[in-house]
Amino acid sequence: MTTLDSYDQIPYESFAIPETHPDYLATLGRLLGLTTADPERCRVLELGAASGGNLIPMAFHLPWSEFVGVELSAEQARRGQAMIAELGLTNLRLLHQDILDVDETQAPFDFVLVHGVYSWVPEAVKEHILHLCGRLLSERGIAYVSYNVLPGWRQRGMLRDMLLFRCRGATSPGERLSRARDLLDRLARGVSAKHPDGQPRPEAETLRREVEYLRTARPSYLYHEYLEETNSPELFSDVMARGRRHGLAFLAESKLHTMFASTLGPAAEAALDGLGDQLVQEQYMDFLRLRAFRQTLFVRADARPCLEIDLERLYDFSIHADLTPLQRVHLNRVKRQEYATADGGRLQVEHPLTKAVLEGLALVYPNAMPLGPLMDAAAKEVAGAGGRRYADDRDACLSELFNLYISQGIGLTRRAGRWPHQVGAWPRATPLARAQAASGEGHVASVRHRSLGLDALSARLLMLLDGTRDLNALLTDLASEIRTDPELAAALGSPGEVKGRSEQIAPASLERLLGIFARAGLLVADAQPRESEAGVPGGNGTTNG
Structure with missing residues (x-):
């Protein structure tokens, strides 16, 4: 069977992608008015599954769901199959297979995942990916597709052109990677932030930042993003047109906050006013953001989502959060408070009720708590801390919680699973x-x-x-x-x-x-x-x- 030599020799790092998890996708779909599949009992297909670093944890934690992965690299498929056998996972099949050969007659899937594949394959495979999404997606299904987008990726494309020129004549992946690193070192020394006369050179800053990042980046990222034969970004609107031809419709971006023009600031929001519907706005927001990468969610064209989200729907879920306050928390007044995320990000909260909710969640993480009882407990804590006037202001709290959700500061779930958050006398890892x-x-x-x-x-x-x-x-x-x-x-x-x-x-x-x-x-x-x-x-x- 055919394989991908470059991926066999330089395997793509295979890891968990939060935005692809069935629980994440099902929750987002429900917030948008869809009756999505139960993550505990669903079917998931991943095209380009690498060594299973994304699917294997799903299959381990969701034993009643069924997972199928397709991977063309023989070495990556072999590695994944070995771990699946080691863990005794009977609900996951990782197939060494070409995407073009995927069985179109098999039972439909509730979630179809395509991460890091679409922009890096020939045109015929791009079309077939969307064809498979349209063909194999269940009536209530969601497809996740990530891809590089124009015009933002042109800034990185400039560096790709330079690296590909340096790799001319090099045939083995190892030699190409070595030449690319050599050029990155030379660019780091030679591309100056200033002109010879000392004047600033702002046009060089983007290149300099990308060069510095790639000098320490994973070899697999450098090679497969910048040195592979194919990397063809597209306009968002062109991807949507392709999707429509295959019976697909835009649902949302998996990073939901990017769909709100308000996140660009008042001037940008005003500039976008009157330009068109959500799809047109999405395209123009790409222009304003200089966006280079998207993680888009598709549904079948006959699905009827509602983008007007009712915040009361949050009560249908439990919440989990791992946020750490960076200053002393005040529950008796409205005061802006900065919180750190586990990955080093920063988020802000003002309302005492929201702060009390986050305090309660921090005590039980990674477990989740139902929002209703959590809000009741938070109201008592706020009232006891001298903030009685804020204890019943639940609308303000819901608004802040929703903003935290779309920024991925908190998570929503309908799963009832619980995990130990204490260290026992005889610690044992899964x-x-x-x-x-x-x-x-x-x-x-x-x-x-x-x-x-x-x-x-x-x-x-x-x-x-x-x-x-x-x-x-x-x-x-x-x-x-x-x-x-x-x-x-x-x-x-x-x-x-x-x-x-x-x-x-x-x-x-x-x-x-x-x-x-x-x-x-x-x-x-x-x-x-x-x-x-x-x-x-x-x-x-x-x-x-």
Whole structure:
């Protein structure tokens, strides 16, 4: 069977993509008035599934749903199949197959996922991707398709042209990658932010930023985004026209906040006024944002979504959030408060009721709480803190919660699953987390389907969390690993110095990492959570590390 040599030699990093999860897509669809499939019992197809880093966590956590992945790279398909077998997943099939050969007569799918494929394949395959979405999508289904868009990607296309010129005559992926890196180093030294006379050179800034990013980017991203034969971005409106030919209609962007002109500021919002319907506005917003990448959701043309969202629908869901206040929280007055997201972003909240809601959610993350009871508890807390006049202002709270949702600061779900958020006496990681850590990929999927990066120490600790060690034994074994493994010691700093301080490094690292793993939902319930053992606090498991 045909394979993709460049992807066999430089596999694309395969990881969890939050916006593709059935729970995320089903929730967004319901907010827009659709009766979407139950994420706990649905069918999912991913075209271009790589080694299954996106589908495998879904299949692990949604055992009653069915998943099918298609991947042309023989090596990536083989890797994914090996992990599927290791985990004993019977609800996931990862096929080594060409997209053009996908069976069109199989049962329909509730969710079709196409991430990082559409812009990087020939025209015939692009058409077939949308044809398959139209053909295989169920009546209540949603298709997710990501792609590069014009005109914003032209800025990156300039650098792609330079790198492709440098790679002329190079045939192997390794040689092309080496030449590209050489040119990036030369550009970093040679492209100046100023003209020879000292005047600013603003037109060079975009290039300089992209060069600096690519110098430290993953080899797979550099190669497959900039050095592959095909990378053909399109106007959003052209992609929509293709979709219509295959019986598809635009539902939304998976990053919902980008659909609101108000996020561009008052001047931009005024400039867009009167230009046309939502699709036309989307195109013009791409112009104003210089947008380079989209993650678009399609439905069947006969679906009838409603883009006028009723905020009362939020009460149909439970909420989860992992936001950390950066200053002392005041519940007795309206005051702008900044919160940090787990990935380092910043979001703002003003209303005391919203702050109390976030406080309650932080205590139980990664678990979710139903909004109604959560709001009741928050109102009592606000009233008790001297903010009685704000305790019943639920409309203001709903508005802020919706803004947090569309900015992906909070999540909505109808799933009832719960995960331990405390560190027990005999910590044990899920089989999925241990398998992903052992794979050497450098990341694991959280229970909320976010990719959590692993360094050498965190990967080693996850592999030790098989439930056979209490906290004392973990401390002993972790310190031993640091002392005896040169690679691990080197990753932590100077090998000689690290080995000498292993007894100090291990306790602090164990406490920090177990807290992170608990918040990511990577731990399995233990018999009795405890406040501390061997000097390592493990009671709440909710610190950010």
